[in-house]
Amino acid sequence: MSVHIDSNVTIEQAFQDFIASYPQYKATEMLDDIRAKDFKRLDNNGHTYLDFVGANIYPESLIREHQDFLLKDVYGNPHSANPTSSLATKHCDHARNYVKEYFNDADDDYDVVFTLNASGALKLIGEAYPFCPESTYVLLVDNHNSVNGIREFARCKNTNFKYAPVKDKTLQIDEEALEQILSDGQGKNKLFAYPAQSNFSGVKHSLDWIHKAQKNGWDVLLDAAAYVPTNQLDLSKHKPEFVSISFYKIFGYPTGIGCLLVKKSILSKMERPWFAGGTIELASVRGDGHFFAEDEEGYEDGTINFLNIPAVEMGLKFIKSIGIDNIQTRITSLADWVLKEILPLKHDNGVNLIELYGTEDLNNRGATLTFNICDQTGKTIFYEDVEEGANKLVISLRAGCFCNPGLSEIVGKFTEDVMRPVFECGEKVSYNEFVNSKKSDYVVGAIRASFGYVSNFKDAYTLVEFIKSYLNK
Numbered sequence: 001m002s003v004h005i006d007s008n009v010t011i012e013q014a015f016q017d018f019i020a021s022y023p024q025y026k027a028t029e030m031l032d033d034i035r036a037k038d039f040k041r042l043d044n045n046g047h048t049y050l051d052f053v054g055a056n057i058y059p060e061s062l063i064r065e066h067q068d069f070l071l072k073d074v075y076g077n078p079h080s081a082n083p084t085s086s087l088a089t090k091h092c093d094h095a096r097n098y099v100k101e102y103f104n105d106a107d108d109d110y111d112v113v114f115t116l117n118a119s120g121a122l123k124l125i126g127e128a129y130p131f132c133p134e135s136t137y138v139l140l141v142d143n144h145n146s147v148n149g150i151r152e153f154a155r156c157k158n159t160n161f162k163y164a165p166v167k168d169k170t171l172q173i174d175e176e177a178l179e180q181i182l183s184d185g186q187g188k189n190k191l192f193a194y195p196a197q198s199n200f201s202g203v204k205h206s207l208d209w210i211h212k213a214q215k216n217g218w219d220v221l222l223d224a225a226a227y228v229p230t231n232q233l234d235l236s237k238h239k240p241e242f243v244s245i246s247f248y249k250i251f252g253y254p255t256g257i258g259c260l261l262v263k264k265s266i267l268s269k270m271e272r273p274w275f276a277g278g279t280i281e282l283a284s285v286r287g288d289g290h291f292f293a294e295d296e297e298g299y300e301d302g303t304i305n306f307l308n309i310p311a312v313e314m315g316l317k318f319i320k321s322i323g324i325d326n327i328q329t330r331i332t333s334l335a336d337w338v339l340k341e342i343l344p345l346k347h348d349n350g351v352n353l354i355e356l357y358g359t360e361d362l363n364n365r366g367a368t369l370t371f372n373i374c375d376q377t378g379k380t381i382f383y384e385d386v387e388e389g390a391n392k393l394v395i396s397l398r399a400g401c402f403c404n405p406g407l408s409e410i411v412g413k414f415t416e417d418v419m420r421p422v423f424e425c426g427e428k429v430s431y432n433e434f435v436n437s438k439k440s441d442y443v444v445g446a447i448r449a450s451f452g453y454v455s456n457f458k459d460a461y462t463l464v465e466f467i468k469s470y471l472n473k
């Protein structure tokens with residue numbers, strides 16, 4: 001059953017209709033209690049927060065728990081035998097083990113390397129993966145720039161890189177093309193990188209590609225940064241060689257910590273280009289040599305974020321206490337309802353209001369809705385203008401290209417003929433100059449609304465009402 005809002009329908013009535021269509025939402029009411037207790041600042045300040053892919057927001061209780069931890073004892077720089085150092089090491093190791101438990105590394109296949117963020121994890125892979133002229137780097141066209149950037153490490157080592165396509169309309173993997181690319185790939189050290197969930201469109205890409213690629217001799221890099229905040233990644237079922245994650249995207253606090261989950265079995269093949277304090281077993285100035293430390297230690301440059309790492313365990317436990325299934329039920333109900341409300345909207349002259357990017361099917365996409373709003377003539381309203389309208393109503397949306405140029409170019413129909421000259425003309429062009437020079441002829445960028453664990457019906461309703469305010473404009 002679909003639910004309809006019109007201006008005569010109050011939010012209370014709309015909510016009753018919503019519940020009738022999504023009765024499973026009722027089972028997630030504990031999240032309303034959590035919002036009232038742990039996220040008061042959202043409603044106290046009149047926020048409609050719809051940028052959960054950008055960053056999650058933290059519960060008050062997590063800040064208090066972490067503060068209590070910090071105030072309770074003295075924690076020294078880890079990896080020494082003194083009491084305060086040992087204490088810090090103990091808590092960091094505990095958090096490290098909990099990360100493995102959270103992602104169900106039941107077979108103890110993985111090491112957890114703490115990094116600054118997902119990009120830090122991706123950079124570690126790029127610089128240490130043994131690219132050579134005989135290797136290939138294949139990456140999906142739908143990737144965050146921090147995965148795209150690995151191609152520059154490949155290029156430096158004369159490694160070929162190739163983009164695997166997605167389908168123009170649904171933005172899902174072009175399965176036939178990818179099968180072909182993976183079975184054609186020759187040589188040694190072949191790396192295939194893709195996101196479990198697109199940060200642009202919210203489309204989920206099947207985790208079955210991990211095994212399919214591995215069967216063809218590929219090492220797999222799964223960028224899980226946009227996936228794990230609302231989905232359970234089970235490393236006992238899916239075993240990519242590398243997984244990149246940012247913790248603030250899962251529970252909001254602290255920023256500045258991510259991790260690389262790396263299969264132990266691939267570590268011996270990696271070639272770190274430098275060493276730093278904390279990463280070596282032995283290094284010598286006179287002997288001009290170094291031996292790397294084993295396991296994750298060889299990848300954690302300098303002092304780890306030892307005061308904040310224990311909060312990672314607290315945050316993951318908070319998510320576990322809610323349950324990923326409850327989070328899924330809540331956000332999928334809200335996103336599906338919004339989609340059903342906005343997709344049929346038309347101006348009085350019959351022109352569609354919304355252009356949605358990616359599949360409409362919530363089984364294959366997360367609760368991330370990326371779209372543009374069209375005026376009565378069918379022209380796309382520039383994303384910055386929509387964002388400005390939302391800002392005035394204290395609605396936090398994200399607008400632009402979301403660091404995902406591959407999908408931006410598909411959506412905006414930017415061809416190679418248009419893009420290559422921008423980089424070959426010999427003059428540096430800023431993002432704003434580029435956008436301003438193209439926005440009258442192309443669709444540059446989009447609007448992204450993403451739901452998270454504390455989203456509620458009011459957020460969804462406010463978004464729909466905001467979008468409807470563009471009718472007949």
Ligand SMILES: Cc1ncc(COP(=O)(O)O)c(C=O)c1O
Pocket residue numbers: 053054117118119120144146195197198199223224225226246258
């Ligand atoms: C899919 C994906 N990968 C990588 C990143 C980079 O994350 P960070 O900026 O935390 O390094 C993001 C950030 O939005 C993302 O959504």
